[in-house]
Structures are given as C-alpha cells and as structure tokens.
Amino acid sequence: MSGIKVHKDAVATFEKMKKKKTHRFIKLQINKKKTKVVITDEKTGVKGGDETWEGFIKTVAVEKTPAWGVFDYEAKKSDGSKLIKMVLASWCPDGCGVMAKMLHGSTTNTVK
Numbered sequence: 001m002s003g004i005k006v007h008k009d010a011v012a013t014f015e016k017m018k019k020k021k022t023h024r025f026i027k028l029q030i031n032k033k034k035t036k037v038v039i040t041d042e043k044t045g046v047k048g049g050d051e052t053w054e055g056f057i058k059t060v061a062v063e064k065t066p067a068w069g070v071f072d073y074e075a076k077k078s079d080g081s082k083l084i085k086m087v088l089a090s091w092c093p094d095g096c097g098v099m100a101k102m103l104h105g106s107t108t109n110t111v112k
Helices: 008-020 053-060 098-111
Strands: 023-030 036-044 067-076 082-091
Touching: 008 023, 008 036, 008 067, 023 053, 023 098, 036 053, 036 098, 053 067, 053 082, 082 098
Parallel strands: none
Antiparallel strands: 023 036, 023 067, 067 082
16 A cells, blocks of 8 residues: 555545546546645546547557546446446556556555
8 A cells, every 4th residue: 555545535436436437537647745635637428529439548548658547437228227337447557657556556455
C-alpha cells in the first residue's frame, strides 16, 4: 500500500455511476502532488461519441501516463437478456518510469 487514498469526490462519482448510471466511464489518476487519486476524465451518456469501449481505451491508454478506468459495460446476450458489468482497467505502460509504476502498482488495491 502506498498510502495514497481515493479522493472523496471520485468515490461519490463512482457511486453515482454504479447506482444511477450517470456516467459511461471515468478515468482516475494519481494527482501531481502524489497525495490522492482523482478523476481526470469522465464521459456521461450511453450512446455515441467517445462513450464507447474504443473511446474509453483511447482515453485511458495514454503513452507514459499510468491510470485506471472504470467502464459501465452493457451487452445483449444471445438469449436477449442484458449483461451489465462495471469493468476496472489498470493502465501502466512500460515507458512511464519506475517511480510511477511503483506508485501505480501499490495504489491499485486502494482504487479497487
């Protein structure tokens, strides 16, 4: 554990996303002072624009920038029912530096 906590506004936004479906996805990163995890990008809505899985990946997977993303995934199953899951993606590219990798890795359990 790194001791870095998730900011209360990020937790509140996640809870709204989970319960009220207010966001399609959120992107979380450690702030510049390395004291807390904050939301750096968020998309609302359900269809169109960058609210797709591909848009989510483009937003989270930025070169040399570790981040986490939470995506509200929905799919239609073959029997016609809906599959709804919250997906947590952790992105930590090779080129981001050792210190950033260590902080990201040790903070991932806190983000979960």
